[in-house]
Amino acid sequence: MNRIEFVMAVAVVVLGSVFPLSEAVAGTASPAKTQLHSSPQSGKAMPLQNLETSFSAMAAKENPSLRVYPLDCGRIRIKDMDMFADDGSYKGVSAQLVVSCYLIRHPKGDLLWDTGIGDQFTGPKGVELMPGNVAYMPVTLRSQLAWLGTRPGKIRYLAFSHEHIDHIGNANLMTGAIWLLNPKEHQWTVREEGHDGAPPALLAESTKAKIQWVKDDYDVFGDGTVRILQTPGHTPGHQSLFVRPSGEQPLILAGDVWHSRVNFLHNRVPRFNTSRSQTIASMQLLRDLARKTGARIVIGHAPEDFAPLNMGR
Numbered sequence: 001m002n003r004i005e006f007v008m009a010v011a012v013v014v015l016g017s018v019f020p021l022s023e024a025v026a027g028t029a030s031p032a033k034t035q036l037h038s039s040p041q042s043g044k045a046m047p048l049q050n051l052e053t054s055f056s057a058m059a060a061k062e063n064p065s066l067r068v069y070p071l072d073c074g075r076i077r078i079k080d081m082d083m084f085a086d087d088g089s090y091k092g093v094s095a096q097l098v099v100s101c102y103l104i105r106h107p108k109g110d111l112l113w114d115t116g117i118g119d120q121f122t123g124p125k126g127v128e129l130m131p132g133n134v135a136y137m138p139v140t141l142r143s144q145l146a147w148l149g150t151r152p153g154k155i156r157y158l159a160f161s162h163e164h165i166d167h168i169g170n171a172n173l174m175t176g177a178i179w180l181l182n183p184k185e186h187q188w189t190v191r192e193e194g195h196d197g198a199p200p201a202l203l204a205e206s207t208k209a210k211i212q213w214v215k216d217d218y219d220v221f222g223d224g225t226v227r228i229l230q231t232p233g234h235t236p237g238h239q240s241l242f243v244r245p246s247g248e249q250p251l252i253l254a255g256d257v258w259h260s261r262v263n264f265l266h267n268r269v270p271r272f273n274t275s276r277s278q279t280i281a282s283m284q285l286l287r288d289l290a291r292k293t294g295a296r297i298v299i300g301h302a303p304e305d306f307a308p309l310n311m312g313r
């Protein structure tokens, strides 16, 4: 499906298919009111070599009210998973992937990490991303944010694991956000229009938005609790997110460094990744960080990773 067909495709909006996400992910506590930080740039760049030192130094500095809310940002039915391993392991195998986004609620404001398939594709008909691969949103992101007491225009910071089509679908709704963009990734999207089916029009709002370029590992709120990590390979500027929720095990939201638990087990690399060697290095980086910090690695498209997050929080 080309860019125009994707943008013009019609989705069926299914009303009433909502589920109590706020309670499912937040336990009995009601979501805290967002407190916006007056400075647009509270983050700071963190050279990679300093990460390990800073992680151990940060061990006792949890933020008392940092919460992570997983959001259901879509499903993708894949007819043939062959493209997800360059050794042919999945030829002819079909599967369904989940698409996850995350609202990180910090006293300085909300960070939205990824935006999913796109609210216009709510309903089982969805949109055909490429022949045989159909994506849809079970419920709109907008309504999930409403359950958490906010709305797209109030999101303070917006960042992406990468700029593939299943991660940027709702980006243009975030009209008041500061966009934390990776220049390598963004230039790849804009320059090579239509790469892997990701149309730059899905990021059109960025031309009006305040942009903070993130070239290196980046401490979003300046207190070490939420860090963007450079994990290229799946795409040129792929990133992962290290989060230290209050009183809970730290999380590494690994985006598409892996697409499934079986890929994680065997370090399998999708055929369509932009660099095999960078992918392997990023996998190793996240495994090392998980070991050193006790963090749990969360694979964004793995149903078995997403479901426990929903039920356990």
Ligand SMILES: [Zn+2]
Pocket: 164, 166, 167, 256, 301
């Ligand atoms: Zn993806």
